[in-house]
Amino acid sequence: MTLLAQRNSQLFSVQSVTSRANLMAAPPDSAPVPGAITEWLSKLAVLKGVPFGYLVPDEAMLPAESIRFFVLDPNWINALFEGATSIGRSSTRDAALDARLVAQLYAAVAPAGTVSGFVLRSNVVAGWPGIEVRAYDANHNRLTGVLRQDVLSPTVLLYMTTGQISYVDIGEPSEAMHFGVDIGQTSKSLRYVTVPAGAQPNTRPGDQVDKASVAVTYRSAGGGKRVLKIADLAKALETALVANNANLVPGTQQQRPFTPAEFALELVEGVQTVRFKNTTQEASA
Incomplete structure (x- = not known):
């Protein structure tokens, strides 16, 4: 049995050398x-x-x-x-x-x-x-x-x-969009329903009005759940839109009606996004 094992070992060694020799003889691009x-x-x-x-x-x-x-x-x-x-x-x-x-x-x-x-x-x-x-x-x-x-x-x-x-x-994921205000928020930023002629270039409906917001108030009997005073908030938003010409009939100075659609637009809470800048960039080698 020992002799047989030695012969098998020698045979495998010969096969290995032969296989390598054939591989070296083959062109390197003969197969993918x-x-x-x-x-x-x-x-x-x-x-x-x-x-x-x-x-x-x-x-x-x-x-x-x-x-x-x-x-x-x-x-x-x-x-x-x-x-x-x-x-x-x-x-x-x-x-x-x-x-x-x-x-x-x-x-x-x-x-x-x-x-x-x-x-x-x-x-x-x-x-x-x-x-x-x-x-x-x-x-x-x-x-x-x-x-x-x-x-x-x-x-x-x-x-x-x-x-x-x-x-x-x-x-956040895009599907996280909802209506309302953030917990603890005391004001709500105003959004353009329509864009007036004097707005900044490239301003679009839905963009926030610069430095314009309304106070957010809550019911005192909300059971600790901070229930919004919807009527007061709607009235405050309507007044602010008029003051900022943010809800005009396009091309005129005529105010558009403030409906549930406008109210919903103002209460849209988009997803939170944070921007990080790479301030120490290095060119790759």
Whole structure:
């Protein structure tokens, strides 16, 4: 049995050498890169599978309620690819084969040239499960090549996109729109129903009237639930619209009627959005 095992071992060794020789003799572009390899390296190109400790090695770099912008160094990704593809490379023959196939491999994966993003650590990640992110470059162009928007933990969000981020708008899900006022709010901002001739350029119906608001009052017998005085609020909104010419018949100075439709428009509470600016931008290598 021992002799048989030795012969089997020698046979497998010969088969391995023969297989490698045939592989070296074949042209590097004779077959496409296997899909499993392309998929694996494509995930590595956007840091999937990379331990979080490699991305944020110290917790102090990402304290609670903070956001950190970054630009992905392509040299770091190249080193990551090199390490990943060197698994099993045990001879100069393997190294020579890798050198012949590297161009084909990179062409198959096609990693993005400029990639930037941010890591957000905040309770809003858990509080807004459908959080929406819109990233823009320095020329205010929307960056639409989103590569990742993943919740890594209940309070940590990783976002990556092609291009270099100048600022991002992070907001509640769009379906969160409702009517009313925020808890504890003592005033309600006024919105244009129609836009008068003297308004700022590009003002649209529904935009807020600059520095115009009405007081919000509550019933004293609301059982602790702060019930609005609807009639008083409606009257105050109607008066403010007249004073600001914000509900005129278009092209005239004639006031439009104040109906439940206008009242509903004034009470629309849009989704909350916060803008973060990347004030220390660095050009990618």
